[in-house]
Amino acid sequence: MPIIEIENLSHTYMKGTPMEHKALKGTSMVVNEGECIAIIGHTGSGKSTLIQHFNGLIRPDSGKAIIDGVDLSKKRIDIKALRRKVGLVFQNPEDQIFEKLIGDDIAYGPFKLGLPLKEVRERVKWAMDMVGLDFEEMKDRQTFALSGGQKRKVALAGILALKPKILVLDEPTAGLDPRSRNELLDKIKSLNKLENLTVIFVSHNMEEVAYLADRIYVMANGTDVLTGTPEDIFTDKENLQRYEIGTPETVQALYRLKDLGYHVNTSAFTISEATGEIIKVLANGEGGNRG
Amino acid sequence: MKPIIALENVSFSYKINENNSVSVLKDISFSIFPGEYVAIIGHNGSGKSTLSKHLNGLLTPGSGDVWVHGYNTKDDSKKLDIRRGVGMVFQHPDNQIVATIVEEDVAFGLENIGVPRAEMKQRIDEALEVVKMSEFRKRPPHHLSGGQKQRVAIAGVLAMRPDCIVFDESTSMLDTFGRNEVLQVMRQMNEMGMTIITVTHRMSEAAEADRIIVVEDGKIVMDGNPREIFKHKEMLMQLQLDIxxxxxxxxxxxxxxxxxxxxxxxxxxxxxxxxxxxxxxx
Structure with missing residues (x-):
């Protein structure tokens, strides 16, 4: 069942001024409940403008945006209810943190919802656990002394504590070390698969796109140009080149082997699958062009 | 050979209130030599960003000394020489771009240090050439891609003719193409003799360097060439890193x-x- 329906959506910044800039030019997208969707595309392709429609930060200039039954093109909507359903985590975590202590910062949203203290505490604990921050150890730590990666986790926990139905993330792992990255990806995956949270994320990291996404939307020049499973997208060499889409490091190596004449399947993007492809050609005594 | 940057027993802590402080760097010593390409890795909160800010005097040690070209970074009268010697490129190119036209942005630092007009033009030409952005010189930077913006930021640093550039997670906001563009520029500058220090979370990027320094809990725990370092998979995994x-x-x-x-x-x-x-x- 679609939880987000975007149809022919356009948005122009600074309309009617010399600085006028068309960020979205008739883009469409359907997200089903419980899906995990990656949006990829170059800087300026309209990704950030699009995702700001999901919780009503930007309202449609023209076209349709229906988020969990709420039609954003209608004049009067319950914006508070919408923001409760849709949690948006921005790219720069420091923008989203303003309390002095970590625990207080994560508790801010649930308090504003008017929840009783006990439940706020439980939600904060749950959210901190979800992002891998130890509740007892970290709740009374100062937020300003945190590293970039830790701030990212605090910002995400603050949104999760609101228990949104749809989670929207802008570059969730940029700046995280490998383990924090893997842990966060695993948490997002389990929230998506086990708790049926609908997840939409913008990313330029193709490893995490391949790992997390059920489906990818490719954006270029303010519109959606391509959609498909990671397998569809990463095996479509012509479009990869046309839209300058990067691939995971594994796929990059497999394409080079394929160009040399080895019979490898380039849709093998996990490290163990890609390794399997290499073992297969070596075991078959395949020589490639140079053999 | 004399080091370009030398750290001697450097410790640093952030004061969080009147009675408490968090110790971030703990008695660190090492030297960077001219022409080296060094990657600094470590998990979030290990102290590597604080460390990188010591390399050109943005931060000065609580105890110990940092020497850049033989100048102590605590010596305020040498601050300009130190900053001129060691340039810095940050994570978000947007934070580093100030002008509305690419070439004016590259000129910004030069104007500040009073470079004569004719020389300025030459330096801008050269810097834009190295990062392959010459054809964009009249464009406004905010319409460029992330990789292009980052290359403009690098040109701005390059025009100051430093001997060393520190890249503080400068590729982490870029897509595959942008990242490869910047990595190529880094390699090329190193081949021209520039000392390169890069702070990164991407292991394939650290593998590009000649030397990797691993920071953990404010101390240096490994220092060696990438092939040597990446043999220690177990230890790297324990340090929340990877191969x-x-x-x-x-x-x-x-x-x-x-x-x-x-x-x-x-x-x-x-x-x-x-x-x-x-x-x-x-």
Whole structure:
């Protein structure tokens, strides 16, 4: 069942001024409940403008945006209810943190919802656990002394504590070390698969796109140009080149082997699958062009 | 050879209130020599960003000394010489771009230090040429892609003619193409003799350097060439780090096919090794 329906959506910044800039030019997208969707595309392709429609930060200039039954093109909507359903985590975590202590910062949203203290505490604990921050150890730590990666986790926990139905993330792992990255990806995956949270994320990291996404939307020049499973997208060499889409490091190596004449399947993007492809050609005594 | 940057027993802590402080760097000593390409890695909160800010005097040690070209970074009268010697490129190019036209942005630092007009033009030309952005010189920077913006930021630093540039997670906001553009520029500058120090979370990027310094809990726990460092998979994993995807693949192939080398760190090496083993077997 679609939880987000975007149809022919356009948005122009600074309309009617010399600085006028068309960020979205008739883009469409359907997200089903419980899906995990990656949006990829170059800087300026309209990704950030699009995702700001999901919780009503930007309202449609023209076209349709229906988020969990709420039609954003209608004049009067319950914006508070919408923001409760849709949690948006921005790219720069420091923008989203303003309390002095970590625990207080994560508790801010649930308090504003008017929840009783006990439940706020439980939600904060749950959210901190979800992002891998130890509740007892970290709740009374100062937020300003945190590293970039830790701030990212605090910002995400603050949104999760609101228990949104749809989670929207802008570059969730940029700046995280490998383990924090893997842990966060695993948490997002389990929230998506086990708790049926609908997840939409913008990313330029193709490893995490391949790992997390059920489906990818490719954006270029303010519109959606391509959609498909990671397998569809990463095996479509012509479009990869046309839209300058990067691939995971594994796929990059497999394409080079394929160009040399080895019979490898380039849709093998996990490290163990890609390794399997290499073992297969070596075991078959395949020589490639140079053999 | 004399080091370009030398750290001697550097410690640093952030004061969080009147009675408490968090110790971030703990008695760190090492030297960077001219022409080196060094990657600094470590997990979030290990102290590597604080460390990188000590390399050109943005931060000064609580105890110990940092010497840049023989000048102590605590010596305020030498601050300009130090900053001129060691440039810095940050994570968000947007934070570093100030002008509305690419070439004016590159000129900004030069105007500040009073470079004569004719020389300025020459320096801008050169810097934009190195980062391959000459054709964009009249464009407004905010319409460029992330990789292009970052290259403009690098040109701005380059025009100051430093001997060393520190890249503080400068590729982490870029897509594959943008990242490769910037990595190529870094390699090229190093080949021209520039000392490069890069702080990164991407192991394949650290593998590009000649030397890797691993920071953990404010101390240096490993220091060596990438091939040496990436042999210690277990230890790196314990430090919340990893080995490059290529190294993981090589190790797994090696476990099935023992003649396949497991000590590979670059994609080129992986391709060559597949060719070599495949030839030997066919």
């Amino acid at each position: 490059p995807a290529v190294s993981q693949m090589a190790e797994m192939v090696h476990n099935k096919i023992p003649t396949f080398s497991k000590e590979l760190i670059h994609e080129d090496e992986l391709i060559n090794e597949v060719n070599r083993v495949s030839k030997a077997r066919s």
